[in-house]
Amino acid sequence: MADFTARPRRSVLYMPGSNARALEKAKEIPADALILDLEDAVAPDAKEEARQQVCDAVKAGGYGKREIAIRVNALDTAWGKDDIAAAVAAGPDAILVPKINTPDDVTLAESQMAAAGAPETMQLWCMIETPLAMLNIKEIAAKTETSLRMNVWVMGTNDIAKELRCQHTPERMPMMTSLGLAMLAARAYGLVILDGVYNDIKDEDGFFAMCEQGRDLGMDGKTLIHPSQVGPCNKVFSPDEETVAFSRKVIEAFDQPENQGKGVLKVDGKMVEILHAEIARRVVNVADQIAELEKANG
Known part of the structure; x- marks a missing residue:
């Protein structure tokens, strides 16, 4: 089986699944990977339209060597199971599942992917974004001992801040325990780990500093919310x-x-x-x- 950890994921850009123009524009953005989003970026009444739009875009291709992941809605929502079935049929490189809290969530996600006919080469990416996930982090990571798919963790720092009721400070000290625990578990079990997003698009200096912090912590790359963040992120996460x-x-x-x-x-x-x-x-x-x-x- 291919080593899914051995490829660049410096910049991983979220693109809203409900925005057809953004999905087309993404073909020209120099991000290493794209997350076509059906979850947070899509309003409830637009979920099914976004699902169809994203799946059509993935089937059509044109994204070059960029790694493509589809972020589905959480498994316990009204859309989660249908999202996975449609996403698997579209054939992306990975399915990104939010709210992975326990090892059983990994098992459920994998079983739904298998039921939908996902090939072994289709990866499972997991959002790590809750206090419960941090308390179960070693056990979640240990699923790599039996999992054929799970290889990338994406830190959901906005959700971590919400759940902890902490602040987004420049040094991120309020969430450093969460980041550190996830980092330790990821490295112990050979997982790729991607840093969370930076929300202030206009604060270029703050963004650059947080990219450097993520790199210094050992993150493999960073998730992004705007194309303007791709260039600086690629620079920071590339060896000079x-x-x-x-x-x-x-x-x-x-x-x-x-x-x-x-x-x-x-x-x-x-x-x-x-x-x-x-x-x-x-x-x-x-x-x-x-x-x-x-x-x-x-």
Whole structure:
């Protein structure tokens, strides 16, 4: 089975499923992935129309190498089950399910996808956005031991703030426990984890700073609400040229026959260990995949 974690997801842009113009515009936006949204961005009386519109757009294609996920409504709503059936038939790369609170929610989502005929290659992405999810986070993550689909978590920071009754501060200290717990569980079980959105579209400096914070925390990328956020986000979550160049030197040094079995080497005057070589290989792999993706999407 393919390794779904080994691809760039620096920028993951939500697009409202009820807006046909936005769905078309998304084909030209340099985001690594798109979430075509049937949930929060769609009013109740527009849910069925949006479902049809999104599914038609996915079937029609034209999104290049961008990864496509459809966010359905929660499984316990009137639309959830029908959303999954229609989304599976449309054939996106992933189904994003909100309000994953327990391991049983993962099981239910997977069973509904299977019942709708989803191929094994169709991924399950999970919104992690409630206090209950944080209390069950290890058990949810441990579903990777049996799950064939779950590979990406999306942090729902707006919902976390709502449920905790906390504030969106620049440092995000009120929700740092939630982010940290999710990060620990994701890394322990090999999951991709994406940071939540930044709501103030006009605050470019604040957005850039929060992208840097997410990157420094270890997030694989960030979810976005406006096309203007894609460029800065891609920049922050891409390894810089100097880091990539040094990483290549580290890999080359450890690959030299005379260095086989050595645990520590000096590269450009810096002492590097085997663990640094592992980090370097990941950096180079990410950089190469970013270059390939950007070339494919023009």
